Amino acid sequence: MSTFKVNIPAGPLWSNADAEEKAPKIAAAHQGKWTGQWNTVIESQMSVIEVELNVKNSGPNEFKTLVLAGPIWNNEAAQQLGPVIAASYGAEFTGNWNTITEGVMSVIEIKFKY
Secondary structure, three states: EEEEEEEEEEEOOOOHHHHHHHHHHHHHHHHHHEEEEEEEEEEOOEEEEEEEEEEOOOOEEEEEEEEEEEEEOOOOHHHHHHHHHHHHEEEEEEEEEEEEEEEOOEEEEEEEEO
């Protein structure tokens, strides 16, 4: 299976020992594996960890949830934008969406497989 690496925000990490404790758990929450790399991007506020992810996640289990998608004006726009936003989470777009604040914010339903 094809993989790729990304940096994921991890909050402040204070030392390598701190990273070794927290980073594997953060990576697992994203269905990935920590590569052992991390760095502080804003002193005392934010660090990032490097995570290796699969291009496509699979498994017998699934979990659906709603995520913010910015304003979506109609179903045609939702069907075009939904798969892109879902992919950014390593998930699939279910086709379902809803506006939660008119002209400001919509949500889409995504499905994780694991």
